[in-house]
Amino acid sequence: MLCVPKATYQRIHLFVVKLTESFLVRSQMKRTIVKAYGVFKDEAQCVKPDYSPKTVNTDGWIATKNAWKTIFPYVFLIACFLHIYIKIRDRSKKKFKDIYDQVVTKLWNCYEAENKASFSQRVRRLCEWTKKASIPSYIMDKLEKFRNNIASFSIAYDFPDAHRTSNMLDRLMQRMDRHLFSIQYFHGFLLQNLA
Numbered sequence: 001m002l003c004v005p006k007a008t009y010q011r012i013h014l015f016v017v018k019l020t021e022s023f024l025v026r027s028q029m030k031r032t033i034v035k036a037y038g039v040f041k042d043e044a045q046c047v048k049p050d051y052s053p054k055t056v057n058t059d060g061w062i063a064t065k066n067a068w069k070t071i072f073p074y075v076f077l078i079a080c081f082l083h084i085y086i087k088i089r090d091r092s093k094k095k096f097k098d099i100y101d102q103v104v105t106k107l108w109n110c111y112e113a114e115n116k117a118s119f120s121q122r123v124r125r126l127c128e129w130t131k132k133a134s135i136p137s138y139i140m141d142k143l144e145k146f147r148n149n150i151a152s153f154s155i156a157y158d159f160p161d162a163h164r165t166s167n168m169l170d171r172l173m174q175r176m177d178r179h180l181f182s183i184q185y186f187h188g189f190l191l192q193n194l195a
Contacts, residue, residue, distance in 0.1 A: 029063045030063050030066050033064060034070050036067075041071050054159060054162070055078050055156075055162040056072075056075050056076075057162070057164065057165065058077050058166075059080050060079050060083060065077050076155055078155055078163070080166045082166060087142050088100070088107070088143075099139070119153070120150060120154060124147070127143055
């Protein structure tokens with residue numbers, strides 16, 4: 001019989017519990033997202049019974065990507081270029097103003113590439129430049145993640161009519177979010193008929 005100290009056993013038990021909770025949360029999240037996108041699929045197929053999108057532009061969130069692949073197994077997922085920019089902008093624009101402007105200029109230069117080879121080369125050059133320049137680690141991390149996932153972005157060049165950013169949807173969602181915020185996300189109470 002293996003004798004494990006109580007403290008070690010408790011750490012192992014806590015790890016297993018957290019791992020199980022994490023799996024259950026991810027599993028539940030996927031089911032919820034699949035159900036939500038399933039409504040979209042049902043509505044789209046009411047209009048066109050054989051509807052199946054060729055491409056979908058996503059934010060890169062694993063649960064979203066898995067949901068789309070579950071609902072439409074043959075869809076090609078394109079990572080949203082705008083989300084890379086937003087992640088850098090939100091934490092860098094004010095704090096690292098000078099270098100931020102240079103980074104985003106070079107980043108949008110990558111976006112404007114005419115083809116997949118040019119895009120990949122520009123991304124490589126951007127990452128090479130960041131290693132020579134004094135780039136804050138937060139920005140470096142985002143650009144390295146971008147480079148490591150370049151296939152998710154460059155696949156857009158195989159589908160010239162595909163969206164490479166989700167800005168149309170993001171603008172709509174921001175407006176809805178501002179509205180919900182202004183009404184305090186339905187915070188309040190309902191008056192009951194006291195008669």
